[in-house]
Amino acid sequence: MSYLEFLSTYGELLAGGTLMTLAQFVLAALVAVAAAIVSGLMRLAPFKLVRGIATVYIELFRGTSLLVQLYWVFFALPLFGVSLHKFAAGFLTVGLCFGAYGAELVRGAVVSVPKGQWEAALALNMSPARRMWRIILPQALVIMLPPWGNLMVEILKGTALVALISVTDLMFEARQINSATYLSAQAFGTALIVYYIFARFMVTPMMRWLERIMARRIGRA
Protein backbone atom coordinates (compact mmCIF):
# COMPACT_ATOMS: atom_id res chain seq x y z
CA MET A 1 0.00 0.00 0.00
CA SER A 2 1.51 3.32 -1.04
CA TYR A 3 1.41 6.25 1.33
CA LEU A 4 -1.06 8.00 -0.96
CA GLU A 5 -3.34 4.99 -0.81
CA PHE A 6 -2.91 4.92 2.95
CA LEU A 7 -3.91 8.54 3.15
CA SER A 8 -6.93 8.17 0.93
CA THR A 9 -8.12 5.21 3.02
CA TYR A 10 -7.41 6.54 6.50
CA GLY A 11 -7.12 10.27 5.85
CA GLU A 12 -10.63 10.98 7.03
CA LEU A 13 -10.10 9.17 10.32
CA LEU A 14 -6.81 10.94 10.84
CA ALA A 15 -8.34 14.30 9.96
CA GLY A 16 -11.08 13.73 12.50
CA GLY A 17 -8.45 12.85 15.09
CA THR A 18 -6.51 15.95 14.17
CA LEU A 19 -9.56 18.13 14.79
CA MET A 20 -10.06 16.46 18.14
CA THR A 21 -6.40 17.08 19.02
CA LEU A 22 -6.83 20.72 18.03
CA ALA A 23 -9.93 21.06 20.22
CA GLN A 24 -8.20 19.37 23.15
CA PHE A 25 -5.19 21.63 22.71
CA VAL A 26 -7.14 24.89 22.53
CA LEU A 27 -9.28 24.03 25.55
CA ALA A 28 -6.34 22.67 27.55
CA ALA A 29 -4.37 25.83 26.76
CA LEU A 30 -7.24 28.01 28.01
CA VAL A 31 -7.52 25.96 31.20
CA ALA A 32 -3.76 26.13 31.67
CA VAL A 33 -3.63 29.91 31.26
CA ALA A 34 -6.53 30.44 33.67
CA ALA A 35 -5.14 27.98 36.24
CA ALA A 36 -1.66 29.49 35.94
CA ILE A 37 -2.86 33.05 36.47
CA VAL A 38 -5.09 32.16 39.39
CA SER A 39 -2.59 29.92 41.17
CA GLY A 40 0.41 32.09 40.27
CA LEU A 41 -1.30 35.11 41.83
CA MET A 42 -2.48 33.04 44.79
CA ARG A 43 1.14 32.19 45.45
CA LEU A 44 1.75 35.92 45.95
CA ALA A 45 -1.26 36.48 48.21
CA PRO A 46 -0.72 37.95 51.68
CA PHE A 47 -2.62 35.07 53.31
CA LYS A 48 -0.83 31.87 54.17
CA LEU A 49 -3.88 29.70 53.54
CA VAL A 50 -4.32 31.06 50.01
CA ARG A 51 -0.64 30.55 49.24
CA GLY A 52 -0.86 27.06 50.73
CA ILE A 53 -3.75 25.99 48.51
CA ALA A 54 -1.87 27.14 45.42
CA THR A 55 1.29 25.38 46.52
CA VAL A 56 -0.55 22.10 47.05
CA TYR A 57 -2.09 22.31 43.59
CA ILE A 58 1.22 23.14 41.93
CA GLU A 59 3.17 20.45 43.78
CA LEU A 60 0.52 17.83 43.15
CA PHE A 61 0.34 18.37 39.41
CA ARG A 62 4.02 18.97 38.82
CA GLY A 63 5.16 16.14 41.00
CA THR A 64 3.10 13.39 39.38
CA SER A 65 2.84 12.03 35.87
CA LEU A 66 0.24 13.44 33.49
CA LEU A 67 -0.77 9.93 32.50
CA VAL A 68 -1.47 8.96 36.10
CA GLN A 69 -3.42 12.19 36.54
CA LEU A 70 -5.54 11.37 33.49
CA TYR A 71 -6.29 7.90 34.83
CA TRP A 72 -7.13 9.36 38.18
CA VAL A 73 -9.52 11.91 36.84
CA PHE A 74 -11.17 9.52 34.41
CA PHE A 75 -11.19 6.22 36.31
CA ALA A 76 -10.74 7.06 40.00
CA LEU A 77 -12.71 10.29 40.49
CA PRO A 78 -16.01 8.59 39.51
CA LEU A 79 -15.53 6.37 42.57
CA PHE A 80 -15.78 9.58 44.61
CA GLY A 81 -18.88 10.67 42.76
CA VAL A 82 -17.25 13.00 40.23
CA SER A 83 -17.81 11.65 36.74
CA LEU A 84 -16.48 13.62 33.81
CA HIS A 85 -16.98 12.87 30.17
CA LYS A 86 -13.69 11.67 28.67
CA PHE A 87 -13.51 14.75 26.44
CA ALA A 88 -13.73 17.11 29.42
CA ALA A 89 -11.53 14.90 31.61
CA GLY A 90 -8.89 15.05 28.88
CA PHE A 91 -8.47 18.75 28.34
CA LEU A 92 -9.12 19.65 31.98
CA THR A 93 -6.39 17.35 33.24
CA VAL A 94 -3.88 18.39 30.61
CA GLY A 95 -4.72 22.04 31.25
CA LEU A 96 -4.42 21.73 35.03
CA CYS A 97 -1.16 19.83 34.71
CA PHE A 98 0.51 22.46 32.55
CA GLY A 99 -1.20 25.27 34.42
CA ALA A 100 0.87 24.16 37.41
CA TYR A 101 4.01 24.79 35.38
CA GLY A 102 2.60 28.07 34.07
CA ALA A 103 1.91 29.26 37.62
CA GLU A 104 5.61 29.61 38.23
CA LEU A 105 5.95 31.64 35.01
CA VAL A 106 3.17 33.97 36.14
CA ARG A 107 4.57 34.36 39.65
CA GLY A 108 8.09 34.93 38.37
CA ALA A 109 6.98 37.52 35.81
CA VAL A 110 4.85 39.41 38.31
CA VAL A 111 7.66 39.71 40.85
CA SER A 112 10.09 40.80 38.15
CA VAL A 113 8.01 43.88 37.26
CA PRO A 114 10.03 46.72 38.82
CA LYS A 115 8.96 47.78 42.30
CA GLY A 116 8.65 51.35 41.09
CA GLN A 117 5.62 50.35 39.04
CA TRP A 118 3.74 49.18 42.14
CA GLU A 119 4.73 52.34 43.93
CA ALA A 120 3.67 54.66 41.11
CA ALA A 121 0.31 52.88 40.98
CA LEU A 122 -0.08 53.18 44.74
CA ALA A 123 0.84 56.87 44.57
CA LEU A 124 -2.08 57.25 42.15
CA ASN A 125 -4.19 55.62 44.87
CA MET A 126 -5.11 52.61 42.75
CA SER A 127 -6.67 49.69 44.60
CA PRO A 128 -4.63 46.48 44.87
CA ALA A 129 -6.78 44.74 42.25
CA ARG A 130 -6.47 47.62 39.80
CA ARG A 131 -2.74 47.83 40.35
CA MET A 132 -2.41 44.17 39.50
CA TRP A 133 -4.80 44.13 36.58
CA ARG A 134 -4.03 47.48 34.91
CA ILE A 135 -0.36 48.01 35.70
CA ILE A 136 1.46 44.85 36.72
CA LEU A 137 -0.14 42.04 34.71
CA PRO A 138 0.21 43.75 31.30
CA GLN A 139 3.93 44.15 31.95
CA ALA A 140 4.27 40.68 33.41
CA LEU A 141 2.59 39.31 30.28
CA VAL A 142 5.35 40.69 28.07
CA ILE A 143 7.96 39.13 30.34
CA MET A 144 6.35 35.69 30.44
CA LEU A 145 5.26 35.30 26.82
CA PRO A 146 8.50 33.70 25.54
CA PRO A 147 8.50 30.86 28.11
CA TRP A 148 4.76 30.44 27.54
CA GLY A 149 5.59 29.73 23.89
CA ASN A 150 7.54 26.65 24.97
CA LEU A 151 4.83 25.63 27.40
CA MET A 152 2.19 25.82 24.66
CA VAL A 153 4.16 23.34 22.57
CA GLU A 154 4.40 21.08 25.62
CA ILE A 155 0.64 21.32 26.07
CA LEU A 156 0.09 20.31 22.45
CA LYS A 157 2.36 17.31 22.84
CA GLY A 158 0.80 16.50 26.20
CA THR A 159 -2.65 16.17 24.66
CA ALA A 160 -1.49 12.98 22.91
CA LEU A 161 -1.96 11.20 26.24
CA VAL A 162 -5.71 11.74 26.22
CA ALA A 163 -5.82 8.90 23.68
CA LEU A 164 -5.21 6.59 26.63
CA ILE A 165 -8.56 7.48 28.15
CA SER A 166 -10.14 6.90 24.72
CA VAL A 167 -10.55 10.47 23.59
CA THR A 168 -10.58 10.03 19.81
CA ASP A 169 -7.71 12.38 19.07
CA LEU A 170 -4.98 12.03 16.45
CA MET A 171 -2.96 9.63 18.57
CA PHE A 172 -6.03 7.50 19.27
CA GLU A 173 -6.82 7.16 15.56
CA ALA A 174 -3.20 6.37 14.72
CA ARG A 175 -3.22 3.61 17.32
CA GLN A 176 -6.50 2.24 16.01
CA ILE A 177 -5.21 2.14 12.44
CA ASN A 178 -1.98 0.57 13.60
CA SER A 179 -3.65 -2.25 15.47
CA ALA A 180 -6.05 -2.93 12.59
CA THR A 181 -3.46 -2.83 9.80
CA TYR A 182 0.02 -2.99 11.32
CA LEU A 183 0.96 -0.04 9.08
CA SER A 184 2.95 1.43 11.98
CA ALA A 185 5.29 3.59 9.93
CA GLN A 186 2.47 5.26 8.02
CA ALA A 187 0.11 5.64 10.96
CA PHE A 188 2.56 6.97 13.52
CA GLY A 189 4.59 8.75 10.84
CA THR A 190 1.55 10.79 9.88
CA ALA A 191 0.85 11.60 13.51
CA LEU A 192 4.46 12.67 13.96
CA ILE A 193 4.27 15.01 10.98
CA VAL A 194 0.96 16.54 12.03
CA TYR A 195 2.16 17.23 15.59
CA TYR A 196 5.34 18.73 14.20
CA ILE A 197 3.50 20.98 11.76
CA PHE A 198 1.14 22.16 14.49
CA ALA A 199 3.96 22.94 16.86
CA ARG A 200 6.33 24.43 14.35
CA PHE A 201 4.02 26.26 11.98
CA MET A 202 1.03 27.15 14.13
CA VAL A 203 1.72 27.34 17.84
CA THR A 204 5.20 28.82 17.72
CA PRO A 205 4.48 31.48 15.06
CA MET A 206 1.30 32.45 16.87
CA MET A 207 3.17 32.96 20.12
CA ARG A 208 5.86 34.97 18.30
CA TRP A 209 3.15 37.10 16.78
CA LEU A 210 1.65 37.67 20.22
CA GLU A 211 5.08 38.63 21.55
CA ARG A 212 5.46 41.19 18.79
CA ILE A 213 2.00 42.63 19.38
CA MET A 214 2.63 42.94 23.10
CA ALA A 215 6.08 44.43 22.57
CA ARG A 216 4.52 47.04 20.32
CA ARG A 217 1.81 47.81 22.86
CA ILE A 218 4.49 48.52 25.41
CA GLY A 219 6.26 50.77 22.92
CA ARG A 220 9.31 48.56 22.45
CA ALA A 221 8.97 47.87 18.76
Place this chain on the structure above:
Amino acid sequence: MTNDMSQYPLRLEGEDAPMIRFQDVTKRYDDLTVLDRLNLDVAAGEMVTIIGPSGSGKTTVLRVLMTLERIDGGVIYVDGEPLTHMEKDGRLVQANAAHLRRMRGKIGMCFQHFNLFPHMTALGNCMEGPVQVLGLSKKEAEERALELLDMVGMAEKRDEHPSRLSGGQQQRVAIARALAMRPTVMLFDEVTSALDPEVISEVTNVIRALSEQHQLTMLMVTHQMGFAKEISDRVVFFFDGSIEEQGTPDKLFDCPEKERTQQFLSAVLEAT
Protein backbone atom coordinates in the same frame (compact mmCIF):
# COMPACT_ATOMS: atom_id res chain seq x y z
CA MET B 1 5.58 47.79 69.32
CA THR B 2 3.17 49.47 71.71
CA ASN B 3 2.74 53.17 71.41
CA ASP B 4 0.99 55.40 73.86
CA MET B 5 -1.12 57.22 71.34
CA SER B 6 -3.07 59.28 73.86
CA GLN B 7 -0.46 62.03 73.79
CA TYR B 8 -1.29 62.77 70.15
CA PRO B 9 -4.32 64.86 69.13
CA LEU B 10 -7.10 63.18 67.15
CA ARG B 11 -6.95 65.97 64.64
CA LEU B 12 -5.28 69.32 64.14
CA GLU B 13 -7.56 72.31 64.29
CA GLY B 14 -7.24 76.04 64.12
CA GLU B 15 -6.10 78.63 61.66
CA ASP B 16 -2.44 77.86 62.02
CA ALA B 17 -2.75 74.10 61.70
CA PRO B 18 -0.08 72.88 59.27
CA MET B 19 -0.88 71.03 56.06
CA ILE B 20 1.62 68.33 57.01
CA ARG B 21 2.82 67.44 60.48
CA PHE B 22 5.32 64.75 61.38
CA GLN B 23 5.03 64.20 65.11
CA ASP B 24 7.67 62.01 66.76
CA VAL B 25 7.81 59.92 63.60
CA THR B 26 10.09 56.93 63.88
CA LYS B 27 10.89 54.56 61.04
CA ARG B 28 13.06 51.49 61.38
CA TYR B 29 14.32 48.84 59.02
CA ASP B 30 15.06 45.93 61.32
CA ASP B 31 17.44 47.47 63.85
CA LEU B 32 18.41 50.42 61.64
CA THR B 33 16.57 53.53 62.79
CA VAL B 34 16.12 55.65 59.68
CA LEU B 35 13.88 58.35 61.15
CA ASP B 36 14.35 59.11 64.81
CA ARG B 37 11.37 60.89 66.43
CA LEU B 38 11.12 63.33 63.55
CA ASN B 39 9.08 66.49 64.03
CA LEU B 40 8.40 68.59 60.97
CA ASP B 41 5.57 70.93 59.98
CA VAL B 42 4.82 72.15 56.50
CA ALA B 43 2.30 74.96 56.13
CA ALA B 44 -0.36 74.98 53.44
CA GLY B 45 1.10 76.31 50.22
CA GLU B 46 4.63 76.14 51.55
CA MET B 47 7.54 74.83 49.48
CA VAL B 48 9.96 72.97 51.72
CA THR B 49 13.16 71.44 50.42
CA ILE B 50 15.02 68.66 52.18
CA ILE B 51 18.75 68.42 51.68
CA GLY B 52 21.33 66.24 53.34
CA PRO B 53 23.85 63.49 52.83
CA SER B 54 22.96 60.27 51.09
CA GLY B 55 21.36 57.79 53.47
CA SER B 56 20.21 60.44 55.92
CA GLY B 57 16.54 59.50 55.46
CA LYS B 58 15.30 62.13 53.02
CA THR B 59 13.59 59.69 50.69
CA THR B 60 12.11 57.88 53.66
CA VAL B 61 10.36 61.09 54.78
CA LEU B 62 8.58 61.28 51.41
CA ARG B 63 7.88 57.55 51.26
CA VAL B 64 6.17 57.39 54.66
CA LEU B 65 4.13 60.45 53.70
CA MET B 66 3.07 58.73 50.45
CA THR B 67 2.18 55.68 52.60
CA LEU B 68 4.63 53.55 50.65
CA GLU B 69 6.13 52.61 54.02
CA ARG B 70 4.59 52.21 57.47
CA ILE B 71 6.00 54.09 60.40
CA ASP B 72 7.01 52.49 63.69
CA GLY B 73 6.22 55.37 66.01
CA GLY B 74 4.55 58.77 66.14
CA VAL B 75 1.84 60.15 63.87
CA ILE B 76 1.74 61.94 60.54
CA TYR B 77 -1.09 64.41 59.98
CA VAL B 78 -2.18 65.70 56.60
CA ASP B 79 -4.71 68.47 56.16
CA GLY B 80 -5.68 68.30 59.83
CA GLU B 81 -6.35 64.57 59.89
CA PRO B 82 -4.10 61.74 60.94
CA LEU B 83 -2.70 59.92 57.92
CA THR B 84 -0.96 56.93 59.45
CA HIS B 85 -3.69 56.52 62.06
CA MET B 86 -7.41 56.98 62.40
CA GLU B 87 -9.80 57.71 65.16
CA LYS B 88 -11.63 54.83 66.76
CA ASP B 89 -13.60 55.18 70.00
CA GLY B 90 -11.86 58.46 70.72
CA ARG B 91 -8.37 56.99 70.29
CA LEU B 92 -5.85 56.85 67.48
CA VAL B 93 -5.34 53.38 66.02
CA GLN B 94 -3.40 52.16 62.97
CA ALA B 95 -5.06 53.40 59.79
CA ASN B 96 -6.91 50.72 57.85
CA ALA B 97 -6.86 50.36 54.08
CA ALA B 98 -9.98 52.46 53.57
CA HIS B 99 -8.60 55.34 55.63
CA LEU B 100 -5.28 55.18 53.80
CA ARG B 101 -7.05 55.26 50.45
CA ARG B 102 -9.08 58.30 51.43
CA MET B 103 -6.06 60.18 52.76
CA ARG B 104 -3.68 59.13 49.99
CA GLY B 105 -5.86 60.98 47.51
CA LYS B 106 -4.54 64.26 48.90
CA ILE B 107 -0.94 63.41 48.08
CA GLY B 108 0.92 63.05 44.79
CA MET B 109 4.49 61.95 44.27
CA CYS B 110 7.17 62.09 41.58
CA PHE B 111 10.04 59.64 41.69
CA GLN B 112 13.71 59.81 40.83
CA HIS B 113 13.26 57.21 38.07
CA PHE B 114 9.87 58.55 36.84
CA ASN B 115 8.16 55.13 37.04
CA LEU B 116 5.87 55.88 34.13
CA PHE B 117 3.73 52.97 33.00
CA PRO B 118 5.59 51.65 29.94
CA HIS B 119 2.53 50.05 28.36
CA MET B 120 0.64 53.33 28.18
CA THR B 121 1.20 56.48 26.15
CA ALA B 122 1.97 59.81 27.81
CA LEU B 123 -1.72 60.60 27.61
CA GLY B 124 -2.67 57.15 28.90
CA ASN B 125 -0.38 57.58 31.88
CA CYS B 126 -2.11 60.83 32.77
CA MET B 127 -5.62 59.44 32.29
CA GLU B 128 -5.12 56.24 34.24
CA GLY B 129 -5.61 57.62 37.74
CA PRO B 130 -8.46 59.99 36.92
CA VAL B 131 -10.40 57.23 35.10
CA GLN B 132 -9.60 54.25 37.32
CA VAL B 133 -9.49 55.96 40.71
CA LEU B 134 -11.45 59.21 40.49
CA GLY B 135 -14.05 57.74 38.15
CA LEU B 136 -13.87 60.52 35.56
CA SER B 137 -15.24 59.78 32.11
CA LYS B 138 -12.66 59.15 29.40
CA LYS B 139 -13.51 62.49 27.87
CA GLU B 140 -13.14 64.48 31.08
CA ALA B 141 -9.93 62.66 31.94
CA GLU B 142 -8.51 63.32 28.49
CA GLU B 143 -9.30 67.01 28.72
CA ARG B 144 -7.66 67.24 32.10
CA ALA B 145 -4.64 65.21 30.98
CA LEU B 146 -4.14 67.29 27.84
CA GLU B 147 -4.31 70.51 29.79
CA LEU B 148 -1.59 69.25 32.12
CA LEU B 149 0.55 67.78 29.35
CA ASP B 150 0.33 71.17 27.72
CA MET B 151 1.39 72.85 30.94
CA VAL B 152 4.51 70.66 31.18
CA GLY B 153 5.20 71.16 27.46
CA MET B 154 4.46 67.57 26.48
CA ALA B 155 1.19 67.93 24.57
CA GLU B 156 2.88 67.08 21.28
CA LYS B 157 4.19 63.80 22.64
CA ARG B 158 0.82 62.70 24.03
CA ASP B 159 0.72 59.53 21.93
CA GLU B 160 4.29 58.40 22.59
CA HIS B 161 5.17 55.57 24.92
CA PRO B 162 7.69 56.36 27.69
CA SER B 163 10.39 54.30 25.96
CA ARG B 164 10.43 56.86 23.19
CA LEU B 165 10.81 59.85 25.49
CA SER B 166 13.97 61.33 26.98
CA GLY B 167 14.44 61.35 30.75
CA GLY B 168 13.44 64.98 31.02
CA GLN B 169 10.33 64.37 28.96
CA GLN B 170 9.40 61.32 31.01
CA GLN B 171 9.76 63.25 34.23
CA ARG B 172 7.53 66.01 32.92
CA VAL B 173 4.86 63.46 31.99
CA ALA B 174 5.24 61.97 35.47
CA ILE B 175 4.57 65.37 37.00
CA ALA B 176 1.48 65.78 34.83
CA ARG B 177 0.34 62.29 35.82
CA ALA B 178 0.58 63.15 39.51
CA LEU B 179 -1.13 66.52 39.07
CA ALA B 180 -4.02 64.93 37.19
CA MET B 181 -5.16 63.51 40.54
CA ARG B 182 -5.49 67.09 41.85
CA PRO B 183 -3.42 66.51 44.98
CA THR B 184 -3.12 69.07 47.74
CA VAL B 185 0.41 67.99 48.55
CA MET B 186 3.12 67.18 46.01
CA LEU B 187 6.27 65.25 46.79
CA PHE B 188 9.36 65.34 44.59
CA ASP B 189 12.13 62.86 45.33
CA GLU B 190 15.29 63.88 43.52
CA VAL B 191 13.35 64.25 40.31
CA THR B 192 16.37 65.59 38.43
CA SER B 193 19.02 63.20 39.74
CA ALA B 194 18.62 60.69 36.93
CA LEU B 195 18.66 63.34 34.21
CA ASP B 196 21.40 64.53 31.91
CA PRO B 197 22.57 67.99 32.95
CA GLU B 198 21.24 69.71 29.85
CA VAL B 199 17.62 68.63 30.43
CA ILE B 200 17.44 69.36 34.16
CA SER B 201 16.04 72.82 33.54
CA GLU B 202 13.08 71.35 31.59
CA VAL B 203 11.95 69.80 34.83
CA THR B 204 12.93 72.53 37.26
CA ASN B 205 11.09 75.08 35.09
CA VAL B 206 7.92 73.04 35.48
CA ILE B 207 8.33 72.86 39.25
CA ARG B 208 9.06 76.57 39.40
CA ALA B 209 5.90 77.33 37.43
CA LEU B 210 3.94 75.07 39.76
CA SER B 211 5.20 76.81 42.85
CA GLU B 212 4.34 80.20 41.39
CA GLN B 213 0.91 79.43 40.01
CA HIS B 214 -0.58 76.86 42.33
CA GLN B 215 -1.60 76.62 45.93
CA LEU B 216 0.13 73.26 46.25
CA THR B 217 2.03 72.34 49.35
CA MET B 218 5.33 70.93 48.16
CA LEU B 219 7.99 68.84 49.78
CA MET B 220 11.06 68.30 47.65
CA VAL B 221 14.28 66.36 48.07
CA THR B 222 17.07 67.60 45.84
CA HIS B 223 20.81 67.82 45.44
CA GLN B 224 20.55 70.97 43.35
CA MET B 225 21.43 73.59 45.88
CA GLY B 226 20.98 76.51 43.49
CA PHE B 227 17.44 75.46 42.65
CA ALA B 228 16.64 74.76 46.30
CA LYS B 229 17.85 78.21 47.31
CA GLU B 230 15.90 79.94 44.60
CA ILE B 231 12.58 78.18 44.95
CA SER B 232 12.15 77.13 48.59
CA ASP B 233 10.30 78.93 51.33
CA ARG B 234 12.27 76.85 53.80
CA VAL B 235 15.19 74.45 53.60
CA VAL B 236 15.61 71.54 55.98
CA PHE B 237 19.00 69.92 56.43
CA PHE B 238 18.80 66.26 57.35
CA PHE B 239 21.48 64.35 59.12
CA ASP B 240 21.24 60.77 60.28
CA GLY B 241 17.47 60.54 60.45
CA SER B 242 16.69 63.85 62.06
CA ILE B 243 16.68 67.55 61.31
CA GLU B 244 20.05 69.08 62.02
CA GLU B 245 19.14 72.59 60.97
CA GLN B 246 16.41 74.43 59.09
CA GLY B 247 15.60 77.92 58.00
CA THR B 248 15.00 80.23 55.08
CA PRO B 249 17.19 79.44 52.07
CA ASP B 250 19.20 82.61 52.57
CA LYS B 251 19.95 81.80 56.16
CA LEU B 252 20.67 78.11 55.66
CA PHE B 253 22.85 78.47 52.61
CA ASP B 254 24.61 81.72 53.43
CA CYS B 255 25.11 81.53 57.17
CA PRO B 256 24.50 77.98 58.40
CA GLU B 257 24.94 77.66 62.16
CA LYS B 258 25.69 73.98 62.61
CA GLU B 259 29.07 72.57 61.76
CA ARG B 260 27.59 69.57 59.94
CA THR B 261 25.54 71.86 57.73
CA GLN B 262 28.62 73.87 56.90
CA GLN B 263 30.59 70.73 56.11
CA PHE B 264 27.85 69.33 53.92
CA LEU B 265 27.37 72.56 52.01
CA SER B 266 31.06 73.11 51.38
CA ALA B 267 31.44 69.49 50.23
CA VAL B 268 28.52 69.92 47.82
CA LEU B 269 29.81 73.23 46.53
CA GLU B 270 33.23 71.73 45.94
CA ALA B 271 31.72 68.91 43.91
CA THR B 272 29.88 71.25 41.56
